[in-house]
Every structure is written in structure tokens, then in C-alpha cells.
Amino acid sequence: AQSVAQPEDQVNVAEGNPLTVKCTYSVSGNPYLFWYVQYPNRGLQFLLKYITGDNLVKGSYGFEAEFNKSQTSFHLKKPSALVSDSALYFCAVRDNRGNNRLAFGKGNQVVVIP
Amino acid sequence: EPEVTQTPSHQVTQMGQEVILRCVPISNHLYFYWYRQILGQKVEFLVSFYNNEISEKSEIFDDQFSVERPDGSNFTLKIRSTKLEDSAMYFCASSLGRDFPEAFFGQGTRLTVV
DSSP states (O other), X not given: XXXXXXXXXXXXXXXXXOXXXXXXXXXXXXXXXXXXXXXTTOOXXXXXXXXXXXXXXXXXXXXXXXXXXXXTEEEEEESSOOGGGOEEEXXXXXXXXXXXXXXXOXXXXXXXXX | OOXXXXXXXXXXXXXXXXXXXXXXXXXXXXXXXXXXXXXTSOEEEEEEEETTEEEEEOTTOOTTEEEEOOSSSOEEEEESSOOGGGOEEEEEEEEOBTTBOOOEEOOOEEEEEO
């Protein structure tokens, strides 16, 4: 069964500083990996994905993530955080064998301090 | 920009009553999903639907639950006899297909069973 671990509950970062949100995964076969963001009273908004190819993937709003197969990680990064990046971030994984279900991590609250 | 829409945004129902949660997926998408998030817990997969039938379901999706695509646009989740523990945020999602596996989520329906 696939699973995701997001080890930190909350990530605090000063505005303008680099932001990293950690994610490790477990899946049979090759993973499809995703990051979603949730603002208050809103649904899950797709940020980026890794399917195959370059390990560094770029997504919306200046976010990127790096796939590391040996460490089974897919950390989300942003070089310079904005106050508006404060939200709940979810990492998700599924396998590439036709199993469509996503397994989500518990989410990380990101707080960007002005 | 196309989006998944869900109605109602909030539903309160008495224990034992039937509820129907409604969703309009993105129009050219082929795969449809329901997920739920109990307060303070992870987002959990319930069911996926493709080609007018259930393609996968989780252990949560028992006989109490059913899904239907009654016409070309709507996708519904029915809970036959609600229990207190069904109180959660229910998210509908859709995805385009195999080469574009990222799911796009609606804003959710908050179901409160009293």
C-alpha cells in the first residue's frame, strides 16, 4: 500500500527566505508524486507533479520539488517565500500501475512571517 | 479556468437520513473521484469512477455509499443511512486520463451529521 509521511506539523519561515516542506513516500513500483495547497475554506489546489523525467519539477507560483529516488523523497521548495504562501500543503503519491487512488500525507501548515 | 464544482458547500443532516452530495467535474475529464477528510485527519480516498463504473474503492466505501453519474455532467455520492462518524469534508475530484494523472479538486462539501 502506498503512503506518505510529512514529518513536520508546521513550518515557519520569514518572508523572503527559502521555504522547504518535506515529504517521503512509500509505493510499490514507480511513483507518481504530487503537491497540493489548501487555503482556508477552499479545496485542494494542484501545484505540481512528478511522473518521469527530470528530477526537479517546476509548478505554479514559483514552487518546485525535487524527486529523490534513493531517499524516496519529494520535498517542496520555494526560493523566496511570500506571506501569501501561508497555507496547508499536502504531498500525495500513487503508483503507476493503473491504481488511481492518491495517498495523502497529513499536511504541513506553512506560516510565512512578514 | 475550468474547475470542479460541488454543492452544497455545507449540509447538516440527522443520523439515519440519506444525503446526496453533488459534483460537476471538469467537462473533458474521464476519471472521477470522491475523497473525504475527517477533521484533523488525513485526506482519504473513497472511490474512483471511470467509463460509467467504479474502477476502485477503499475499505471505507461500504454498502452505505454509492456513486452515480446520472447524466453527462453530474457525479454524485449518496450516503444511505448517515452515521455520526460520517461527518467530514467530502471532496470531489476529476482527472483527464493516463498521461495527465493529476486530480483537480472541488472546494468540498462539509457534512455534519447530528
